[in-house]
Amino acid sequence: MDKVLKNDHSEETLFEVAEFFKVLGDPTRIKIVSALFENGELCVNDIVNLVDVSRTAVSHQLRILKDKRIISYRKDGQMKFYHLDDAHVEVIVLLTITHLSHH
């Protein structure tokens, strides 16, 4: 009997997985995400100081992370406090750090 090749995950699921990884696959965005799960909640200015990228560039990247539902924010006066939208993201990133440290 011939070996049957499997392709269990649908094209669409895998495309979404790729989209998710692509968003985390940028140095500025992963630094923002890391800063957020280290600190819980940060305003834009705190993020700018922690990740050492221009304020404008941070704004653009925050939008991408927000559109992909990786982060969201709470508004307080003229400030916006961003936080991770889902604890899964932290688990995935930490697991990846563990994985890479074994190389």
Place this chain on the structure above:
Amino acid sequence: MDKVLKNDHSEETLFEVAEFFKVLGDPTRIKIVSALFENGELCVNDIVNLVDVSRTAVSHQLRILKDKRIISYRKDGQMKFYHLDDAHVEVIVLLTITHLSHH
């Protein structure tokens, strides 16, 4: 006492994490990786048939995955059998699929 902002993970570690996610953040490469953990081991021709991308494009992507130590291969005659280099990758991808399914 002022809140102290944390940035625990080094710039370099986070850069490597971003590099890793960037490699998985492409539809062709994630399809290859998925096909490999569904099937254990595949020759290039099997991969071409499963992911529905040209043979040449698959070759280019296999090289990127190999360079990043995500896959490796066993040579048998004129064929090369590729497989995942580390079980962590499967765990990370499956965890991500679970995460996305909760959205």
Place this chain on the structure above:
DNA sequence: TCAATATGTGAACACTTGCTCACTTATTAA
């Protein structure tokens, strides 16, 4: 109302990326 502070937006541009095309290398069978 006016100025200051906090954040966001859109266009432009250099840089990167993934594909195709033409060609090459390696192995096996005739």
Place this chain on the structure above:
DNA sequence: TTAATAAGTGAGCAAGTGTTCACATATTGA
């Protein structure tokens, strides 16, 4: 040795991406 099969490589190019610059919006305090 020749032809066929399996796989890889490098150049070229269209499409995508991340940053900067100039400008816009929103909120607060004087």
